[in-house]
Amino acid sequence: QVQLVESGGGVVQPGRSLRLSCTTSGFTFSNHGMHWVRQAPGKGLEWLALIWYDGSKKFYADSVKGRFTISRDNSRNTLFLQMSSLTADDTAVFFCARDNSIRGIGIGYLYNWGQGTPVTVSA
Amino acid sequence: DIQLTQSPSFLSASVGDRVTITCRASQAISSYLAWFQQESGKAPRLLIYAASTLQSGVPSRFSGSGFGTEFTLTIDSLQPEDFATYYCQQVHSYPRTFGQGTKLEIK
Numbered sequence: 001q002v003q004l005v006e007s008g009g010g011v012v013q014p015g016r017s018l019r020l021s022c023t024t025s026g027f028t029f030s031n032h033g034m035h036w037v038r039q040a041p042g043k044g045l046e047w048l049a050l051i052w053y054d055g056s057k058k059f060y061a062d063s064v065k066g067r068f069t070i071s072r073d074n075s076r077n078t079l080f081l082q083m084s085s086l087t088a089d090d091t092a093v094f095f096c097a098r099d100n101s102i103r104g105i106g107i108g109y110l111y112n113w114g115q116g117t118p119v120t121v122s123a
Numbered sequence: 124d125i126q127l128t129q130s131p132s133f134l135s136a137s138v139g140d141r142v143t144i145t146c147r148a149s150q151a152i153s154s155y156l157a158w159f160q161q162e163s164g165k166a167p168r169l170l171i172y173a174a175s176t177l178q179s180g181v182p183s184r185f186s187g188s189g190f191g192t193e194f195t196l197t198i199d200s201l202q203p204e205d206f207a208t209y210y211c212q213q214v215h216s217y218p219r220t221f222g223q224g225t226k227l228e229i230k
Contacts, residue, residue, distance in 0.1 A: 035219070037167075044224040045159070045167060045210050050217070059217040062124070095166055107173070107214055109157050113166040 002026040002112045004096050009117030014087055022079035022096030022114055029077040030054070033099035033108055036070060036081045038092035039116070046092075049081065053103050086121045093118050125149055125213050129222035135230040140201045144225045146194045146211035155215040158187055158196045161224075162207045170209075171196065203229075 008020040022034070036048040049070040050059045058070055069082040079096050093116040099108035126149040136142050146156065154174035159167040169178045171187035174194055184199040198205055206229050211222040 045161075045212075045221045047212070047219040047221060050219065059219075061218045100172075107155055109169060109172040109214060110159075110167075110212070111169055111178075113168070115166050 002098065004098065004112060004114035006094060006096055006114045006117035009094060009119045011120045011122060012086055013123055014121055016086055017082070017084040018086060018119060020081040020083070020094055020096075020117060020119070022081075024077045024079070024096075024098070027098065027112075029072075030074040031102050033101060033104070034070075034072060034079045035097040035099060035110055036068075036079075037095045037097060037110070037113075038090075039095070040089075040092040043092075048094075050099065050108075051079070057104075083119075086119075088121050091119060091121050124218055125152060125216060125220055127211050127213055127220055127222035129209075129211060129225045132223065132225060134225055134227045136201055136227065137230045138201055138203060141197065141199050142201060142227065143198075144196045144209055144227075146189075146196070146222050148192045148194075148213060148215075151191045152213045152215035154190050155213055156187075156189065156194050157212045157214065158185075159210045159212065160205075160207050161210065167210065198227075201227075 003025045005023045012018045051070045071080045095116045096114045097110040098112040100111040101108035128147045156174045158171040161167040175187045208226045
């Protein structure tokens with residue numbers, strides 16, 4: 001079955017960087033776009049970024065554009081989120097999710113989600 | 124950016140009730156809308172996509188409707204496991220925005 005497992009979260013000081021990973025299995029990773037979504041404590045869901053199946057296109061929320069970079073390694077079935085210049089407002093649980101479109105065809109919905117990895121930005 | 128506004132933000136209901144949650148988009152998004160359920164401390168779960176298509180494995184008491192700027196999620200005969208928070212999300216354009224959520228609580 002489809003599995004997505006996020007890792008790399010933890011406590012980080014303001015201004016520092018952190019890289020999250022999402023290891024996947026149970027589907028052909030290289031066929032699907034992948035998303036990152038976060039949820040601050042007690043708040044709603046915030047979509048952050050999407051990377052196409054082949055990495056050729058990337059889209060970001062304005063709140064993270066220029067600070068966060070989404071990337072993927074199709075040989076390792078793994079998605080990444082490189083986060084820099086972190087502030088307390090970035091404290092959240094970060095989820096990765098699989099887009100159901102195949103090789104960019106069709107409208108992509110967030111079909112499967114990982115359980116999330118928590119990131120706390122604090123001095 | 125497309126804004127999604129859910130109403131109500133909080134909803135109190137009893138087991139067996141029928142409830143409806145509304146999601147309004149700031150501009151027309153055709154039928155490019157999804158609904159998610161999130162239980163406390165868990166990952167979101169896709170319930171409905173393309174405004175009205177039930178995701179595989181989701182009970183038939185869930186239904187969605189709407190087009191353009193107004194959408195609804197209806198849950199018939201509420202079950203104890205349905206008390207959770209519900210979010211709509213548009214996939215019409217980037218960024219892929221979510222509504223603020225509707226928390227469904229037991230009365």
